Structure formats: C-alpha cells, structure tokens
Amino acid sequence: MRIGEVAGKSGVPASTLRYYEEIGLIPAPVRVSGQRHYDAGIFSILHTIQTAQQAGFTLREIREMMQHDDWRSQWHQMAREKLVDVKQAIAHYRDMQSILEMSLQCTCSGPDDCMVLVQRR
Amino acid sequence: MRIGEVAGKSGVPASTLRYYEEIGLIPAPVRVSGQRHYDAGIFSILHTIQTAQQAGFTLREIREMMQHDDWRSQWHQMAREKLVDVKQAIAHYRDMQSILEMSLQCTCSGPDDCMVLVQRR
DNA sequence: CTACAACTTCAAGCATACTTGAAGTCAAGG
DNA sequence: CCTTGACTTCAAGTATGCTTGAAGTTGTAG
Numbered sequence: 001m002r003i004g005e006v007a008g009k010s011g012v013p014a015s016t017l018r019y020y021e022e023i024g025l026i027p028a029p030v031r032v033s034g035q036r037h038y039d040a041g042i043f044s045i046l047h048t049i050q051t052a053q054q055a056g057f058t059l060r061e062i063r064e065m066m067q068h069d070d071w072r073s074q075w076h077q078m079a080r081e082k083l084v085d086v087k088q089a090i091a092h093y094r095d096m097q098s099i100l101e102m103s104l105q106c107t108c109s110g111p112d113d114c115m116v117l118v119q120r121r
Numbered sequence: 122m123r124i125g126e127v128a129g130k131s132g133v134p135a136s137t138l139r140y141y142e143e144i145g146l147i148p149a150p151v152r153v154s155g156q157r158h159y160d161a162g163i164f165s166i167l168h169t170i171q172t173a174q175q176a177g178f179t180l181r182e183i184r185e186m187m188q189h190d191d192w193r194s195q196w197h198q199m200a201r202e203k204l205v206d207v208k209q210a211i212a213h214y215r216d217m218q219s220i221l222e223m224s225l226q227c228t229c230s231g232p233d234d235c236m237v238l239v240q241r242r
Numbered sequence: 243c244t245a246c247a248a249c250t251t252c253a254a255g256c257a258t259a260c261t262t263g264a265a266g267t268c269a270a271g272g
Numbered sequence: 273c274c275t276t277g278a279c280t281t282c283a284a285g286t287a288t289g290c291t292t293g294a295a296g297t298t299g300t301a302g
Contacts, residue, residue, distance in 0.1 A: 002248080002249075002299095003248085003249070004247095004248060004249080013290085013291085014248090014249085015290075015291060015292080016289085016290065016291085018250090018251090019289075019290060019291090023289095033297090033298065033299090034249080034250060034251095034297070034298075035248085035249055035250075035297095035298070035299085036249085036250090044232050044233065044238075045232075047232075047238060047241075048232050048238055051220065051237065051238055051241050054216065054217065054220060054241075055217050055220040055221050055224070056214075056217040056221070058288075058289090059288080059289070060288090071230075071231060071232075072227070072228075072229055072230065072235075075224060076224070076225055079221045079224050079225055080225065082217075082221055083218065083221045083222070083225075086214050086217050086218050086221065087218070089214050090211060090214045090215065090218070093177075093207050093210050093211045093214065094211065095175065096175065096176050096177040096203075096207050097204065097207050097208070097211070099172065099175060099176040100176050100177070100200045100203055100204045100207065101204070103176070103196060103197070103200050104197055104200055104201065104204075106193070107193075108193055109192075109193065110192060111165055111166075111168075111169050111192070112165060114193075116172065117165075117168060117169055117172055120168075120172050120175075123278075123279075124278085124279070125277095125278060125279080134260090134261085135278090135279085136260070136261060136262080137259085137260065137261085139280090139281090140259075140260060140261090144259095154267090154268065154269090155267070155268075155279080155280060155281095156267095156268070156269090156278085156279055156280075157279085157280090179258075179259090180258080180259070181258090
C-alpha cells in the first residue's frame with residue numbers, strides 16, 4: 001500500500017505519516033522507486049500511537065516506549081508516571097472551574113471590589 | 122517604580138512585563154529618558170491577569186476583556202464560554218485516566234493481545 | 243505521449259507564552 | 273569620570289505536533 005491508501009484507511013494524513021517517520025516514531029517502509037510501500041502491520045502501530053496519545057503521552061514518550069523491548073513493563077511504568085500528571089491536570093482544571101463559577105456569582109463593578117480577584121490576593 | 126521593582130514585588134519577570142506591554146495587555150507606562158516608570162495601579166492589573174490565567178483564559182482573551190468597558194458582563198460571558206471548555210477538558214483528562222488505569226491492569230505481551238488497544242479499535 | 247494525480251524532499255509556518263541574547267543606553271555611587 | 277547594575281530594543285529561540293508550500297518525480301489512464 002502506498003501512503004495515500006494508508007492515510008485513507010487509517011485517517012492519519014500522509015503528511016503526518018511522513019512526519020512520524022522523520023522523528024523515528026514509525027519504521028521507514030520499503031521504498032519502491034522512491035515511494036513508500038507499507039504493509040498491513042502499519043495499522044496496528046498507528047492504532048497504538050493513537051491510543052497512547054489519547055492517554056496523554058507525547059510522541060517522544062511513545063517513541064521511547066516502542067523502542068523498549070519489554071513493551072508492557074515500560075508502558076506500565078510510564079503509565080504510572082503519567083497518571084500522576086493527569087490527576088494534577090484534573091485538579092488544576094477543577095480549580096479553574098471553581099474560579100469561573102465563583103466569578104459568575106460575583107456582582108462586582110470593577111477589579112477592586114471583585115470578590116474573586118480580591119479574595120485571591 | 123522602575124521595571125525591576127515591579128518585577129520583584131509582583132513576581133512577574135521584567136521580560137514578561139515588556140512582553141505584556143508589547144502585545145497590548147498592559148498599558149505602556151510613562152517613560153523617563155527611555156525607562157518605564159510604573160505607578161501602584163500596575164499591581165492590581167497584574168493580579169487580575171494572573172487570576173484570569175489561572176481561570177484558563179489566554180492572554181488574548183484577557184486583553185479583550187480589559188479593553189471592554191463593561192468589565193463584568195464581558196467577564197461573565199467569557200467565563201460561561203470558558204466553563205464549557207474546562208468541563209470538556211476535565212472529561213478528556215478523565216478519559217485519559219481511565220485508559221491509563223485500565224492499561225495498568227492489563228497483562229498483555231504485545232500490542233495485539235493488549236486489551237486496552239484491542240478494545241479501542 | 244500526454245495529462246493528471248499522487249508521490250517525493252526540504253524548509254518554513256502555526257499557536258502560545260514567554261525567555262534569551264546581542265548590542266547599546268542610563269542612573270547612581272565613589 | 274568610571275564602573276556597575278539596571279535598563280532599552282529587536283530578533284530569534286523554546287516546546288509540541290503537525291501543516292503548508294515549492295519544486296520536482298512517478299504511476300496510471302486514455
């Protein structure tokens with residue numbers, strides 16, 4: 001399969017496939033007179049990447065995971081670390097939420113009598 | 122007060138103050154032979170910016186809010202919109218969390234028998 | 243053979259919020 | 273006057289995950 005077909009079936013744009021290859025995230029496929037020819041295995045690789053991205057991993061981290069040969073223990077270790085970040089992020093967004101909700105209750109006329117702003121000094 | 126003193130008291134680096142001025146987020150202070158001289162009002166402005174940032178607004182949005190003369194109604198409107206984003210973000214991070222937690226339960230040996238990956242096809 | 247689509251590489255651009263560096267100016271103390 | 277620290281402007285760099293554009297090559301249909 002050429003790059004356009006992989007792009008069409010996977011939903012990953014051709015430019016992205018080239019980019020992934022450039023950064024060493026996916027293996028360079030066979031070239032037939034310069035053009036990339038992929039085999040079916042590419043789809044499971046792309047799927048893994050997509051899921052890992054949804055789980056919050058960066059491409060750099062995903063690349064590290066895939067380079068490692070003990071796939072699962074590497075994933076587990078990074079997942080534990082990432083879970084900490086994700087929980088912090090959730091806490092952070094909750095803080096945002098409460099600031100926003102509080103500010104919607106506020107009847108201030110300016111920054112100096114705004115309870116949200118004044119309270120947080 | 123010169124920029125260094127404002128930076129010291131507010132915790133906002135001088136480079137950031139110049140940057141804020143450049144993008145029109147804070148008013149350009151009086152120049153005394155080229156140097157910026159701020160009055161005490163700058164602190165409440167910076168505080169408002171910090172709080173708005175913590176609430177998830179971008180500098181661009183904060184600038185818009187401050188340009189508007191009906192301060193509160195503008196803030197309220199943008200806060201309502203932002204709240205939607207924040208809730209989505211929380212939902213998104215929760216999804217991440219569940220993918221990560223599920224993956225930690227997984228005893229797969231490779232991408233093809235990994236329940237997390239296979240499940241999400 | 244000729245189009246035209248699909249492919250190639252390489253470089254640069256996008257968004258955000260700043261920081262860093264270079265090169266020069268100014269203020270205050272001795 | 274001289275030094276030193278604080279300031280000035282302007283340009284470019286940082287991180288991330290791509291996209292876009294230019295200019296050229298290849299594959300396929302008619």
